[in-house]
Structures are given as structure tokens and as C-alpha cells.
Amino acid sequence: MAAHCPICHDSGWVLVKVGEREIARPCSCRQSEAQTSLFTNANIPPRFHNMDLRGFKPEKEESLAKAKKAAEKFIADYPAVGGYGLLFQGATGVGKTRLLCCIGNQLIKEKNVDVVYIDWNDLTREMRSGEDAASRDFSNIGQLIQRLAMVELLLFDELGSSRPSPWVEDNIYFLINRRYNNNRITLFASNFFDNKVAGEETLSERIGARIRSRLYEMTRSVGIKGADYRQKYL
Ligand SMILES: [Zn+2]
Numbered sequence: 001m002a003a004h005c006p007i008c009h010d011s012g013w014v015l016v017k018v019g020e021r022e023i024a025r026p027c028s029c030r031q032s033e034a035q036t037s038l039f040t041n042a043n044i045p046p047r048f049h050n051m052d053l054r055g056f057k058p059e060k061e062e063s064l065a066k067a068k069k070a071a072e073k074f075i076a077d078y079p080a081v082g083g084y085g086l087l088f089q090g091a092t093g094v095g096k097t098r099l100l101c102c103i104g105n106q107l108i109k110e111k112n113v114d115v116v117y118i119d120w121n122d123l124t125r126e127m128r129s130g131e132d133a134a135s136r137d138f139s140n141i142g143q144l145i146q147r148l149a150m151v152e153l154l155l156f157d158e159l160g161s162s163r164p165s166p167w168v169e170d171n172i173y174f175l176i177n178r179r180y181n182n183n184r185i186t187l188f189a190s191n192f193f194d195n196k197v198a199g200e201e202t203l204s205e206r207i208g209a210r211i212r213s214r215l216y217e218m219t220r221s222v223g224i225k226g227a228d229y230r231q232k233y234l
Helices: 033-041 062-077 096-111 120-132 139-150 166-181 203-207 209-218 227-233
Strands: 013-018 021-026 085-090 115-119 153-157 185-190 219-224
Touching: 033 096, 062 085, 062 096, 062 219, 085 096, 096 115, 096 153, 096 185, 115 120, 115 139, 120 139, 120 166, 139 166, 166 209, 185 203, 185 209, 185 219, 203 209, 209 219
Parallel strands: 085 185, 085 219, 115 153, 153 185
Antiparallel strands: 013 021
């Protein structure tokens, strides 16, 4: 079998001359233990493991090409991103989850960033389990909330994909607001837009005006009009 790494031929080690001696150093192709643990803790869905933006082909869709550029720029500039995350807004199937996960993967690999991916449905389901309890005790998911609130970079997918109860909406607001107050950067993705289209609800109607208004202060919006979107609305 051919070796993948032309430097160490997959031994994982390279010999470096130091004065008269040759010493073995880990090859740059080896994922550091720290990175392995960052990937393990990132919760990125398995189908997006190991993906990066090089494989992301926007084809002829101009807004998708712009979204890819915005993602590339975010990775290149990070952490000097002016305090702003990104909010990808586009119809189902245009590749928003993939964009989020590629950014996460690359920032772990290139800059050792601590990243967590969370999906709105998974989070609201966890939160509802707290809501059902008579005491409304948050202790079950307290650790998760703490991690999501404090992680360096949060990837928050499918924003507004289900309607939150007032209690869940409150708790998501407090989570996002904690990140805002602590200058934590967050990347969001949502199927919902700010303008009223074809009788569908707006993002603000889905997640509440309070959360939407916080997002304006935390992110720059990147709209994506995929092929599905065109067929449906234009
Ligand atoms: Zn190597």
C-alpha cells in the first residue's frame, strides 16, 4: 500500500539532525493528542467528520460561493474576526450544516480551537426534559448548558427548526446572552429568513424577537439561495 505521507512514509516520525545527533520528532502529519481530544469533544455529526471547505463545491450558485468565501475568510481571520460570528440563512439542503462543520474541523486542525456543534432540536429536547420536571430543575443538563455557554466557538445549527415553548425560548436566550456577555463567538445556521417569504414564518417569529435581536449584535448574516429555494419562491 502506498504511503499517504511523503515525509515520514506513515511511520509518524521524522529524523532531524541536531548537531551531530539525529533525533526523532513527530511528523507534522500526526494529529496531536490535544487535537484528537478537541475532535472527540466537538460533537460534530459523523457524516461531516474530516470534511473541509476544499471539497465544498458551490457550482454556479453565486450566493453559495459567497457563503463559502465568508467561511474561508472567517477561518483565515480567526480569532481576529471583530467579535462577530456568522449567521447562515438558507433553505434546506443548500449545505449550511456542512459549512458549519467544515469551519469547525478546520479551526480545530489549523488553530486548535475548542469547538462544540449543537443542533437546535437536540438542545430543545434536552431542555424540555427539564421543563417537564415538577421542580423545573436544570441540573440534568446543567453541564451541557455550561459547556455550550463557555466553549470558545459554538456551532449552533437548525436555529428555530421547532417552535420553542416560552420556557425553552427563555433558556436559549440566556445561553446566547451569556455567550454575548462573555465575548464568545458563535456561528449559527437557520432555514428561516428575516423577510416574509411565501407565507413562511420569519426567523424572528420562530426564535423570538429577543433572540433575533441579540444575533444582530453577535453575527453577520450570510444569505444562501439554493436551487430548492429558487424553485420554490422565484
Ligand atoms: Zn508524516
